[in-house]
Amino acid sequence: xxxxxxxxxxxxxxxxxxxxxxxxxxxxxxxxxxxxxxxxxxxxxxxxxxxxxxxxxxxxxxxxxxxxxxxxxxxxxxxxxxxxxxxxxxxxxxxxxxxxxxxxxxxxxxxxxxxxxxxxxxxxxxxxxxxxxxxxxxxxxxxxxxxxxxxxxxxxxxxxxxxxxxxxxxxxxxxxxxxxxxxxxxxxxxxxxxxxxxxxxxxxxxxxxxxxxxxxxxxxxxxxxxxxxxxxxxxxxxxxxxxxxxxxxxxxxxxxxxxxxxxxxxxxxxxxxxxxx
Numbered sequence: 001x002x003x004x005x006x007x008x009x010x011x012x013x014x015x016x017x018x019x020x021x022x023x024x025x026x027x028x029x030x031x032x033x034x035x036x037x038x039x040x041x042x043x044x045x046x047x048x049x050x051x052x053x054x055x056x057x058x059x060x061x062x063x064x065x066x067x068x069x070x071x072x073x074x075x076x077x078x079x080x081x082x083x084x085x086x087x088x089x090x091x092x093x094x095x096x097x098x099x100x101x102x103x104x105x106x107x108x109x110x111x112x113x114x115x116x117x118x119x120x121x122x123x124x125x126x127x128x129x130x131x132x133x134x135x136x137x138x139x140x141x142x143x144x145x146x147x148x149x150x151x152x153x154x155x156x157x158x159x160x161x162x163x164x165x166x167x168x169x170x171x172x173x174x175x176x177x178x179x180x181x182x183x184x185x186x187x188x189x190x191x192x193x194x195x196x197x198x199x200x201x202x203x204x205x206x207x208x209x210x211x212x213x214x215x216x217x218x219x220x221x222x223x224x225x226x227x228x229x230x231x232x233x234x235x236x237x238x239x240x241x242x243x244x245x246x247x248x249x250x251x252x253x254x255x256x257x258x259x260x261x262x263x264x265x266x267x268x269x270x271x272x273x274x275x276x277x
Contacts, residue, residue: 001045002248003073005271006164006197006232007035008052009065017052030236032069035244038235039071042248046073048232048275050138050164051106054078060096067098073277074103076138081107081126090133103275104162105130106138115145118152127152131159136274140164146182153189160191160274165198165234169216172204180219187223193274194224196251196266197232205241210253217254226255226262230271 010017011029020027032049039047049062049072059077066072075098079089094102109117117123118139130137139149139161146167153161163186169179186192196217203212220229231251238247255263271277 002043002267003230003271003277004039004044004047004233004235004248005230005275006050006195007047007235008050008237009035009062010052014061015053015055015058019052024240026236026240032065032072035235036069036071038244039233042245044233044248045071046272046277047071048074048076048103048271048277050076051078054080054108056080059093059102063093063096063098063102065098066101073101074275075101076104076106076136077102078107079105081105081130082120082122083126086126087129087132090129090135094133102135103277104136104138106140106164109139109141109145110168116148116151118145118148119155124152124155127156127159131156134276136160136162138162138164139167142168143170143179143182146179146186149192150182150186150189153186153192157189157191160193161186161189162230162274163192163194164232165202166194166196166216166220168198168202171199171202171208171212171216174212176215176219183219184223187220187228192224193228193230193270194220195230195232196220196254198234198237200238200241200247200250201234203241208241210250213250214254221255221258226258226265227270229266230274231267 009030062075066075199213233247235244
């Protein structure tokens, strides 16, 4: 089996995705039914559906989709970590249709002006509730926010932190540091894992090559090891740079030098274990 540990769906008639530019090719509806044939053709058997907006109503909708589609084995939703009753809210979400497939929580930390937002006392209290609920926490951050991620992971050793898109490294510029050093500092903490996802859109979307991606994938492999890395397509955002099948093939090429058991961990095992699929 292959697990795609990171994709999205949205229906613009339900709510706007205000982060998408007005004339972007992805300013249209994307459904699980759109994804399924592409995923199956690429050898993907299970997926993790990830939130896109900080709207409370979205997570129940994603859980209902997971309940209706065998392809979606897990959901990373959103809730306000700063609310005083966050533990009760997580329990409410898990009692909804599809609630058993709630595996993690994510917030758009990349949009927070405070680089240490994760370290605020009210946020740390919410993250503690996520850990106590047996869920993981996905990190969608920019490179300058990686040090705060490491501090939060050190502060909460019982919570597994999943770094989306390798922390969005500056692939288009070709620079490695300070991103690489900060990634290694995060990976030094045993309660952290990362996704080989979102790389093609951090490169030049119109002209990326495997050679552009390889230094960043190799850095992550060295830092985390195959047992703490997982593949994610970041569909449909990835389609700004490549079709689904090409993204899957690029990931396979980036890990081709590993042995079969190591490749299996990245393509299935890590996501299955971390998200308890």
